[in-house]
Amino acid sequence: CVGISHAYVIFGATGNLAVTKLLPALYQLHCAGYLADDVEILGCGRTPFTSETWRAEVRQQLLARDEVETVALDNFVQRLDYLAGSLKDAAFYQSLGEWIGNDGECANNVIFYLSISPDLYVEVTEGLAAAHLLEESQGFRRMVIEKPFGHDLESARTLQHSLSEHLKEEQIYRIDHYVGKEAVQNLLVLRFANLILEPLWNRHHIDHIQITHAETVGVEGRANYYDHSGGAVRDMIQSHLLQVMALLAMEPPVSLEAEALRNEKVKVLQSIRPVDLEQLEMYAIRGQYAAGEVKGQPVPGYLQEEGVAAGSHTESYAAMKLYIDNWRWKDVPFYLRTGKRLQERRSLVAVRFKQPPMQLFQGSGIYQPHPNWLLIGIQPEDAVRMEISAKVPGLEMRTRQIVMDASVSTPGERKAEAYEELLLDVIKGDRSLFLRYDEVKAAWVVVDPVMQRWAQDEQLPLQYPAGGWGPKAAEKIFGDSGRAWRHTL
Ligand code: BG6
Numbered sequence: 001c002v003g004i005s006h007a008y009v010i011f012g013a014t015g016n017l018a019v020t021k022l023l024p025a026l027y028q029l030h031c032a033g034y035l036a037d038d039v040e041i042l043g044c045g046r047t048p049f050t051s052e053t054w055r056a057e058v059r060q061q062l063l064a065r066d067e068v069e070t071v072a073l074d075n076f077v078q079r080l081d082y083l084a085g086s087l088k089d090a091a092f093y094q095s096l097g098e099w100i101g102n103d104g105e106c107a108n109n110v111i112f113y114l115s116i117s118p119d120l121y122v123e124v125t126e127g128l129a130a131a132h133l134l135e136e137s138q139g140f141r142r143m144v145i146e147k148p149f150g151h152d153l154e155s156a157r158t159l160q161h162s163l164s165e166h167l168k169e170e171q172i173y174r175i176d177h178y179v180g181k182e183a184v185q186n187l188l189v190l191r192f193a194n195l196i197l198e199p200l201w202n203r204h205h206i207d208h209i210q211i212t213h214a215e216t217v218g219v220e221g222r223a224n225y226y227d228h229s230g231g232a233v234r235d236m237i238q239s240h241l242l243q244v245m246a247l248l249a250m251e252p253p254v255s256l257e258a259e260a261l262r263n264e265k266v267k268v269l270q271s272i273r274p275v276d277l278e279q280l281e282m283y284a285i286r287g288q289y290a291a292g293e294v295k296g297q298p299v300p301g302y303l304q305e306e307g308v309a310a311g312s313h314t315e316s317y318a319a320m321k322l323y324i325d326n327w328r329w330k331d332v333p334f335y336l337r338t339g340k341r342l343q344e345r346r347s348l349v350a351v352r353f354k355q356p357p358m359q360l361f362q363g364s365g366i367y368q369p370h371p372n373w374l375l376i377g378i379q380p381e382d383a384v385r386m387e388i389s390a391k392v393p394g395l396e397m398r399t400r401q402i403v404m405d406a407s408v409s410t411p412g413e414r415k416a417e418a419y420e421e422l423l424l425d426v427i428k429g430d431r432s433l434f435l436r437y438d439e440v441k442a443a444w445v446v447v448d449p450v451m452q453r454w455a456q457d458e459q460l461p462l463q464y465p466a467g468g469w470g471p472k473a474a475e476k477i478f479g480d481s482g483r484a485w486r487h488t489l
Contacts, residue, residue: 005108007039031069041080083095142171203330216345266439277450284321
């Protein structure tokens with residue numbers, strides 16, 4: 001894609017996401033030679049920067065990061081321009097149009113990145129449309145939209161309806177950065193580039209699958225968003241974890257082309273059995289962190305965090321048990337969980353296989369067989385581990401569990417950040433890692449009834465001390481199956 005001239009317009013350029021993810025990713029793409037010489041990046045925001053002062057600010061912010069090289073950085077910041085204004089003001093879109101018009105050849109192709117509050121998505125789209133900035137008469141006009149896409153099924157429908165009045169589906173890039181993670185993309189490679197897994201990858205051989213995303217951080221100054229528009233189900237399960245589940249469960253796609261991949265993912269999401277609301281606590285559990293200690297540091301509880309509403313019922317932890325009613329997965333539980341202020345930062349897929357049909361070694365009194373596990377680390381380690389049984393050397397027939405462990409990356413190898421991959425894909429026009437509306441909708445269909453039921457519940461979510469593994473009651477989700485959470489690799 002070197003040589004694709006375009007302008008990257010970032011709305012919310014001084015916000016947390018732009019500073020911590022988008023600009024560092026664009027800097028890396030610049031260094032790796034993926035940005036054509038004439039690519040310009042326009043930051044838009046309310047903070048009254050000039051282009052000069054914004055460049056200086058971004059330079060400082062990037063310098064504070066690792067892996068930054070000053071000559072490359074000085075060249076990179078020359079690409080930056082800034083336009084201050086209110087997104088509610090028609091004059092702003094006028095000025096934006098002038099900037100785009102003045103920006104020479106490359107401005108025929110423009111990417112608009114909405115790194116702003118979801119409440120503004122429609123207003124910005126209408127503002128751009130009214131100023132004729134979404135028309136693709138001479139080049140492409142693409143819009144990148146951050147999650148959450150709506151805050152429930154109904155609002156997602158309304159949002160989609162409003163966007164589709166001004167944008168064709170091919171112009172919309174619904175980003176789910178989790179899908180851009182190296183280790184998440186690797187799920188496809190593990191499944192479809194290796195023959196040894198596929199024959200076992202079904203209800204006949206797999207007992208259950210766990211998908212965990214654990215964080216040590218709390219709301220991190222994002223309480224405004226998290227407390228009102230987030231919560232663990234909306235913020236993580238509806239998007240990231242259901243995407244991981246879809247990638248793990250989908251049928252082989254006919255190709256890696258965007259529609260082929262998304263066709264398979266959406267079938268999985270549409271086959272998820274509705275959660276039984278009559279026995280909700282067997283299927284979905286929510287928690288909220290209380291004060292505690294994370295990595296030796298005392299931390300406040302969720303309700304004491306600045307910006308969190310008094311008595312808020314927003315959950316910072318959620319666990320769900322889901323079933324996929326299709327040929328391959330019928331009756332295999334998928335356990336999804338995520339939480340903030342847990343003991344470790346770790347994202348992990350754990351696949352437990354069934355026991356062999358006959359236990360040759362069981363009666364010996366010495367051996368209790370371990371089931372096979374396949375563990376796939378998403379972060380921080382990108383490791384793949386297989387736990388199998390083997391004979392203990394010696395004269396007795398004793399067995400023990402051994403592990404086959406591999407790191408996906410080799411020492412010193414640079415792992416691309418999810419946003420680098422995704423921002424580059426937008427430039428290339430490759431939508432395979434972006435979500436189609438029917439996927440988003442199907443994911444809301446899964447979680448919406450649960451969220452509605454919780455909204456009627458007058459009790460606070462279960463309190464769990466910061467620094468642990470979430471509420472004890474989350475084990476209840478396993479019933480009497482003998483299963484338990486795998487916390488680590
Ligand atoms: C974001 C959520 O989408 O994903 C955050 O809004 C969460 O609350 C984050 O912390 C987790 O992703 P990562 O890549 O930082 O582990």
